[in-house]
Amino acid sequence: MKFSMRSKIRAGAKRSITSVNPAEIDTLESRLLLTTTPNILTPTGDVADATPQFTWEAVDGAESYDLWVTSLETYETAFVARDIVGTSYTAAEGEVTLGKIRIWARANFSDDTSSDWSPASVATIVAAPTASVAGVTGATNRTTDSTPEITWTSPRAASQFKIWVTDLTEKRALEQAAADAGSTDPIDVTSYSKQYTVQNLTPVLDDEGNPTVDDxxxxxxxxVRSFVIPEDPTDADSEPREFDMGRYRIWIRAIDLSGKATGWSSAYTFDVGPDPQNLTPDSPTFQVTPDLTWDTVDGATHYEVYVSEVGTTSPFFRRTVEATANATRQSTQMVQSQVGTPIVENDNGTVEAFERPLLDQDGEETLYQILSGEYRFWVRAINMGEGLPTVTGAWSAPATFSSIEAPAITAPVPDQGVITSATPTVTWTPIHGTARYEVLVHKxxxxxxxxxxxxxTTSYTFAEALPAGQYTVWVRALDTRGNPSPWSAPQHMTITGGRPVITSPTPGEVVDFPTFTWVGVPEAASYEVWVSHVGVDFTFVNVSGIEDTSFQPNDPANPGSVPLSEGDYRIWVRAIMADGSFGPWSAPVSFKGGIPTTDATPVDDELMVTSLPRELNVEAAATTQPAQDSWQPDDSVPASMADFEEDVQPPADDLSPLPMQPVRGNAAAQLDIDLVSTLAQECVETEWWAGKDVRENG
Incomplete structure (x- = not known):
């Protein structure tokens, strides 16, 4: 908590006195003033109130009064209050400054005139700060933060603050240990208390760490009104001190610019009680007597564990257990009571049968077995012991677990019905106590x-690129003994084999200024778009380096933009990886130019590649899921998937003519034999090419 002010500390010279400044009166203190000025009555001397009351003598005929207070520490105005009705004024929080102040008052009359300022009166503000801790709750001022932020209020213009911190839990423990040892020597106060210094009126730094100045x-x-206690009391910039769970007490006092200290603040007591973290199990579990575990809270001597069935807050199991010393993780198990139910302690002073553990023939506690159901549990830390103040921490966030069930596959998620990743990652929900997961894939x-x-782990990434097609995936968990969970529900996937899927234009669509959009490939760094003007120019558009999943070669908003000529067009898209390698071409989409050429002057189609805006323009489409069957892999293996309801037919390499990679530089093109045959057959079967100028790829 920090506030800003301008630095005019009294290390500089005193300001010159002007005729409108009440200091003019101060230079004439020896002069006898008329009783028409409101002489200051209070405050005087040392003032321990941060919001003192200012009083003065009444002046006959006065309708109101003005009050002017300055700091003799900073030589700045502390505050000015005008048109006060009556002969007193109580300062608001933060109005007065620490240390010596000078006070004047004057009377205001009905004819809009004012009296002279009164003789100056001097007082010294020695109000102690008021201490607190940020973010505390409850009657014990508990914070879950092990690096608590100390806060306080204080009059302005202190030079520094002193903070005294006492660890009451450690103090009591040391006293108890000394008493147990029969020692009467006093405990060294530095073993449980430390003092810290906080500098006030420090420069405000800019983003580059330089002090800022005003106009x-x-x-x-x-x-400065807040401070995080450092590990090293002599270095305020050292790492924050980690407070163990326990009870603490702080005092704060201020030092003014003259070096005079206020009294210590009233003691402020607070508890540090962090909530336990990382509770497990937090998923279905193989264990029928599950280990309930959590991270250790430093300083905790005990933990209270609370289990309820999901859907109710009534305790299913509740017990306080001792902490395991020198362990980073704590654990317990649900124990069966003498009446057959899990133990539920009620802390009412009387131990009932449902609170007593059932012992076996060896005197060991009988663990309670969960056969089915879903449960939620919480843990809170406790510090207690003989002679110690009992500190109870906050409850943890709940963890939910259940008896064993099948994992649920959560990824990959289809984008407009397809998975375009060449090596997709399958993920699923965890099963507690799993040694490994089995992944089964059918094509x-x-x-x-x-x-x-x-x-x-709870994921599997295919090591090799998947061929395009329809796939089904199942997952199950196995424990250390090889016991399996049920198989997950089948996850049906339409895999494109790393090909983008063109979404606009649609097949046969007539467009004049097309915006090409496609479903992207997760591994892609950029894309290459190839558009063929069928029968006219096979490499009508060939642009790479497109970083979005949309491309508009010609923006109609740009001056001189020319629409597509009438004719047939075909588009392909492929991904370019970060290492410069290429993914496979998408299935082609054929569309038509919608504006026929009516002018005798040929349309300059080269304008189509002069504008390269790259704006994402993909409309979200509803993802349809293939119908799921009830087949489970542990029962039988289907001979085929003929009944599978296909969502999107993946592109097939042997059905789609693909654009060849143009030859660049002196590198020879390595052409696919099937591709050449396909292109040659297309040329033979069409008449447009004869007598036409065919551009040479390059």
Missing amino acids: DGNLVLQE FNSRPPFLEATST
Whole structure:
């Protein structure tokens, strides 16, 4: 908490006195003034109130009064209050400054005139700060932050603050240990208390770490009202001190610019009680007597564990257990009571049968087994012991677990019905206690299984690029003994084999100023777009380096833009990877130019590649999911997927003529034999090419 002010500390020379400044009166204190000035009555001497009341003598005929207070520490005006009705004024929080102040008052009359300013009166503000801690809750002022932020209020213009911190829990523990040892020696106060210094009126720094100045060239200083306790009391910039769980007490006092200290503030007591983190299990579990575990809270001696069934807040299991010393993780298990239910402690002073553990023939507690159901549990830390103040921490966030069930596949998520990643990653929900997961993949119209794999994490990335086609994936978990969970529901995927899928224009659509859009490939760094003007120019448009999933070669808003000529066009798109390698071409989409050429002057089609805006313009389409069957891989393996309802037919290499890669530089083009045959057959079957000038690719 910091406030800014201009630095005019009294290290500089005193300001010159002007006729309108009440200091003029101060230079004439020896002069006898008329009783028409309101002489100051209070405050005087040392004032321990941060919001003191100012009073003065009444002046006959006065309708109101003005009050002027300046700091003799900074030689700045502390505040001015005008048109006060009555002969008193109580300062608001933050109006007065720490240290010596000078006070004047004057009377205002009905004829819009004012009396002279009163003789100056001097007082010294020695109000102690008021301490607190940010973000505390409850009657014990508990914070879950192990690096708590100390805050306070104080009059302005202190030079520094002193903060005294006492660890009451450590103090009591040391006293108890000394008493147990029969020692009567006093405990060294530095073993449980430390003092810290906080500098006030420090320069406000800019983004580059340089002090800022105002329009007059004065340093802009900040009023500091908060502090995070450092590990090293002599270095305020050292790492924050980590407070163990316990009870603490702080005092704060201020030092004015003259070096005079206020009294210590009233003591402020607070508890540090962090909430336990990383509770497990937080998913379905193989364990029938699950280990409930969480991270250790430093300073905790015990933990309270609360389990309820999902859908109710009533305790299913509730018990306080001792902390395991020198462990980073704590754990417990649900224990069966003497009445057969899990133990539920009620802390009412009477131990009932449902609070007593059921012991086996070896005297060991009988663990409660969960056979089915869903549960939620919380943990809170406790610091307690003989002679110690009991500190109870905050409850943790809940963790939900259940008896064993199938994993749920969560990714990949189709984009407009397809998966364009060449090597997609399958992810699923975790099963607690799993040693490994089995991944089973079938491909439509191929002998199952297409792939069997294992993973020790909740994901699997295909090592090799998947051919385009329809796939189904299942996942199941196995524990350390090889016991399996049920198989997940099947996840059906339409894989494009790393090909983009063109979404605009649609096949046969007539367009004049086309915007080409496609479903992108996750691994792509950019894209290459190839447009053929069928029968006219095979490389009508060939642009690479497109970083979006849309491309408009000619923006109608640009002057001189020319629409597509009438005719047939075909577009392909492919991904370019970060390493410069290329993905496969998309399936082609054929469309038509919508504006016929009526002018005798041929349309300059080269204008189509002169404008290269790259704006994302993909309209979201509803993702349709293939119908799922009830087949489970642990029962049988289907001979085919003929009944599978296909969502989007993937592009087929042997059906789609692909543009060849143009020869660049002196490198020879390595052409695909099937591609050449396909292009040659197209040329033979069409008449447009005869007698036409065919551009040479290059």
